[in-house]
Amino acid sequence: MKPIPAFSPLARVLHWLMAVMILSMLFIGIFMASSLGPSYHRLVSLHRPLGIAILVLALLRLTYRLRHAPPPLPNDLPAVLKLAAKGSHILLYALMIALPLVGWGMLSAGGYPIPLWGNAVLLPPILPHNPAVWSWLRSIHTVLAFTLFGLVLAHIGAALFHGLIRRDGVLQSMTGRKTPL
Amino acid sequence: MAAKSTGPSGSALRWLGVAAAPAALALGFLWAGGWLSPNRVTQNRLMGELHDAGSYGQGFRRAHSKGVCVTGRFDASGAAASVSKAAIFHEQSVPVVGRFALGAGQPYVTDNPATVRSMALRFMPKDAPEWRAAMNNPPVLPLRDAQDASDFFSSQRIDPATGKPDPARVKAFGAAHPWLQAAAEKNAHRVITSGFADDTYHSLDSFLLVGETGTKTAVRWAMVPVQLVAPADTAAGGRDYLFQRLIADIHDHPLQWHMVLTVAGPHDAVNDPSQIWAQDDRTIDAGTLTLSAVESEDGGPCTGLTFDPLVLPPGIVASADPILQLRSGAYMRSFSLRSGEKRGPSAITPAMTQAPAAESEKKS
Numbered sequence: 001m002k003p004i005p006a007f008s009p010l011a012r013v014l015h016w017l018m019a020v021m022i023l024s025m026l027f028i029g030i031f032m033a034s035s036l037g038p039s040y041h042r043l044v045s046l047h048r049p050l051g052i053a054i055l056v057l058a059l060l061r062l063t064y065r066l067r068h069a070p071p072p073l074p075n076d077l078p079a080v081l082k083l084a085a086k087g088s089h090i091l092l093y094a095l096m097i098a099l100p101l102v103g104w105g106m107l108s109a110g111g112y113p114i115p116l117w118g119n120a121v122l123l124p125p126i127l128p129h130n131p132a133v134w135s136w137l138r139s140i141h142t143v144l145a146f147t148l149f150g151l152v153l154a155h156i157g158a159a160l161f162h163g164l165i166r167r168d169g170v171l172q173s174m175t176g177r178k179t180p181l
Numbered sequence: 182m183a184a185k186s187t188g189p190s191g192s193a194l195r196w197l198g199v200a201a202a203p204a205a206l207a208l209g210f211l212w213a214g215g216w217l218s219p220n221r222v223t224q225n226r227l228m229g230e231l232h233d234a235g236s237y238g239q240g241f242r243r244a245h246s247k248g249v250c251v252t253g254r255f256d257a258s259g260a261a262a263s264v265s266k267a268a269i270f271h272e273q274s275v276p277v278v279g280r281f282a283l284g285a286g287q288p289y290v291t292d293n294p295a296t297v298r299s300m301a302l303r304f305m306p307k308d309a310p311e312w313r314a315a316m317n318n319p320p321v322l323p324l325r326d327a328q329d330a331s332d333f334f335s336s337q338r339i340d341p342a343t344g345k346p347d348p349a350r351v352k353a354f355g356a357a358h359p360w361l362q363a364a365a366e367k368n369a370h371r372v373i374t375s376g377f378a379d380d381t382y383h384s385l386d387s388f389l390l391v392g393e394t395g396t397k398t399a400v401r402w403a404m405v406p407v408q409l410v411a412p413a414d415t416a417a418g419g420r421d422y423l424f425q426r427l428i429a430d431i432h433d434h435p436l437q438w439h440m441v442l443t444v445a446g447p448h449d450a451v452n453d454p455s456q457i458w459a460q461d462d463r464t465i466d467a468g469t470l471t472l473s474a475v476e477s478e479d480g481g482p483c484t485g486l487t488f489d490p491l492v493l494p495p496g497i498v499a500s501a502d503p504i505l506q507l508r509s510g511a512y513m514r515s516f517s518l519r520s521g522e523k524r525g526p527s528a529i530t531p532a533m534t535q536a537p538a539a540e541s542e543k544k545s
Contacts (some may be wrong), residue, residue, distance in 0.1 A: 023206075031213040032510075034223040036327040040506040041491050041499065110516065111486050113310055120495045122310055131485040135521030149210060153203040160199040165192075 004169040005071045006176055014061045015174060018054065022096065025050050026149050033142070048103075049116050052123070055100035062093055074168045085158070088151060095148040101126075102144060106137035222331040224514040227507075234337035234346070236286030240524025243515040245299050247290055248282030249424055249529050250481030253435065253472035255304055261442055261467035264398045265390035267496025268309035270467055278303045279472065280483040281377045281427060284317065289528045292423035294373050294413035300382040300404055301488035302470070313492040315508070316382035316404060319368035322454040323361040326503040329455075332358065364455040375411040377427040378436050385454045386490060386508075387445065387500040399445035399500060401458065404470060407437035424529050428475050432536050435473040439466050452501045477531040487516035 007015070025047065032043040073082055107114045108125030111134075116123050127133060163171030171177075208217075215223045231243045242248075254274050261270040269275055283290060284297030301315040324330050336354035340347045355362065374380045382404040390398045408430075418425075430436060442465040443458060450456035478484045491499055491509040499505050 027210065027213050030210055034213075034215040034221075034225065036222055036224055036227060036330075036507045036510045038326075038501070038503050038506055040510050044509075110520075112489075113492060115310075118495070119310060119493055119498075129485060131516070131520035135517050135519075138517040139521070153206060156206070157199055157203045160202060164195040164198045 004074065004173045006173045007070060008068065009176075011061075011064065011068070011070070012174060012176055014057065014064070018057055018061065018096070021050060021054050021057070022148070022152065025054060026145060026152070029145055030149075045115070048114065048123075051100040051103050052116060054096060058093065058096035058100075062097070065093075071173045073170065074166075077166075077168070088154060088158075092148075092151055092155065095144055095151065099141065099144050099148060102137055102141045106134055106141055109137060110134035222327040224510050227327075227331060227334065227511055228514055228518065230331060230334035230338070231286055233339065234286065234334050235339045237288055238518070238522065240519050240522040241288040242282075242286075242519060243511075244286050245282040245284050245301075246286050246288040247424075247528050248280050248299075248478055248483075249427065249534060250476045250478055250483035251279045251281060251431065251472045252474045252476070252482065253277050253279070253470065255302075255440070255468055255470050257468040258466055260465050261390070264392055264396070264400075264442075264444075264465070265496040266393045267312065267390070267494050268306035269304050269312055269494065270496070272306050275307075276305045277470065277472070278305070278482045278486070280478075280488065281424075283423070288525075289420075291420045292418070294375070294423065298377055298380055298382075298423075300377075300380075301483070303483075303486060303488065304494075306494075310494040311492065312494045312497065313486075313488045313490065314384065315488040315490055315512075316384055318374075318380045318382055319371055320383050320403075321364040321367055321457055322385040322504060323364035323368060324504060325360065325453055325455050327507045329358060329361065330504070330507055361455050363457060367457055372410070373413040375413050375426075376423050376430070378430045379406050379408045379410045381405050382438075386502045386505045387451045387454070388493070389498045389500055390442075391496050391498060397498075399449075399451040400442045401445075402440055402442045402467070404438040405441050407439065407469075421528055421533070425533065428529075428534050431472060431475045435471050437472075438470045440468050440470060441465070442467050452503070454502055454504050475534050477529050477534045478527040479531055485520070487512045489513065 006012070028043050028047050028050070032040055032047060035043070073085060077085075104114065104123065105127045108127040109130045111129040111131075114123040114125070115121065159171050159174070162168055211217050215221045228243060232238060236243045237246055255269060255277050256273045256275075257270050259271070264270075279300060279302040282299045282301070283292065284299055290296070298318045299316060302313070304312040304314075324333060332354055336350045337346045338350065339345065355365065384402045387399050387401050390400055392398070444463045444465065445451050446459045446462045449458040449462065476482065489509050489512045490505055493499065
């Protein structure tokens with residue numbers, strides 16, 4: 001079987017950088033959304049710029065991805081798994097872009113100022129002030145975050161399935177390792 | 182280990198490897214969300230405790246539920262300009278949207294002068310970020326952190342048999358929190374004034390003012406009425422008499438308060454709102470608040486806002502007081518809950534806040 005070529009260095013850097021950012025973001029989010037503790041405000045203040053950074057990187061990455069085809073999946077991978085891989089990747093991209101936008105939109109609708117860094121640099125609102133929309137988007141933000149977390153877990157499980165069970169070189173195409181685990 | 186192991190035990194180990202990472206992350210996620218720590222004071226837990234303590238909910242704020250919106254302006258005196266670069270301390274005629282409320286969680290509660298009264302303000306300077314502040318009339322807050330708050334609200338749980346908190350639980354809270362006793366006594370001995378207009382409202386928490394050169398000054402502040410202070414009358418009025426008096430006062434003449442900053446002395450506790458500060462601290466009269474209009478919360482400009490005390494402009498930063506974090510998180514949660522609920526009419530209706538044309542004719 002022909003070995004699968006690796007992702008380009010830029011694609012790999014974007015992937016691993018965003019992996020760390022998104023996982024941090026999900027953990028910060030779930031922690032602060034339940035917290036009334038001494039780190040609450042610091043985490044909220046970190047959550048906003050990190051979310052905007054993920055949004056910018058996700059858009060860059062999507063542009064790159066649309067211009068550069070990723071390495072193909074192995075030929076012998078069952079069609080249903082190929083479909084699952086493609087579908088979950090589309091959903092991952094959609095959520096990486098939608099979650100920051102929903103967060104930004106919900107704070108806009110809630111009439112909150114949206115400091116990006118410190119309290120001098122503010123983002124403009126992207127939705128009109130409307131408390132009902134704020135409440136709705138606040139719930140949507142949670143639902144989407146749980147969905148993204150679930151997808152990330154499935155993604156990690158699938159990557160390890162390729163690396164440890166099938167040993168078909170798919171995991172290595174993103175880690176850049178030459179030899180299978 | 183053999184890289185190409187295909188035996189049943191090797192295969193099982195590999196499957197375990199596949200499952201272990203997602204499982205560990207899922208467990209970490211549950212921990213971060215508080216599901217594995219039943220003793221953690223979470224936002225949902227506090228909302229539940231407020232509910233059990235008689236908070237009405239149903240589209241209203243979880244606390245300070247009965248209120249009215251007010252509008253006016255703030256004029257800086259310039260006296261605080263050297264300690265803070267915040268626009269509010271430098272500018273004139275800064276537009277203000279505010280809210281007066283009773284501290285109870287019931288939007289239709291009968292006015293009682295002993296109930297905590299609050300003034301919340303949103304300052305909106307033209308070319309600078311806004312500032313939100315929420316103040317109460319007791320001088321200190323007999324709570325030190327989130328755990329105290331959770332203990333307090335659980336002690337206020339309504340006993341279904343009496344419709345009131347169980348006095349034994351209330352007493353037990355006091356006994357278990359001796360560090361709050363001085364604050365509770367100070368508040369119990371405060372002067373109860375005749376209404377909203379002649380009351381003094383305190384920041385409770387401390388903040389750091391940041392000057393042009395980065396100097397930091399720890400302060401608390403109070404809104405001190407220009408109106409003559411009168412003691413509360415012993416014969417209480419009707420259900421809404423405190424609000425009706427405020428509405429009549431504000432239609433009669435604009436109401437004014439001096440914003441008096443108190444600079445922390447060397448022995449004052451900056452990060453604990455339950456600690457009383459020294460009597461001889463330096464004060465700065467930072468400017469004058471003028472409130473000239475009043476509206477019902479039904480359609481009023483303060484209803485769709487939460488007065489989060491951590492919405493701060495450049496020139497004001499939070500102290501390390503844990504109660505500020507508690508308020509910020511709890512207000513956010515209350516705001517998202519109530520904004521998604523169907524809400525009945527406010528006790529103080531738009532008809533009640535109209536200019537009293539008929540009333541004043543009667544009087545004159």
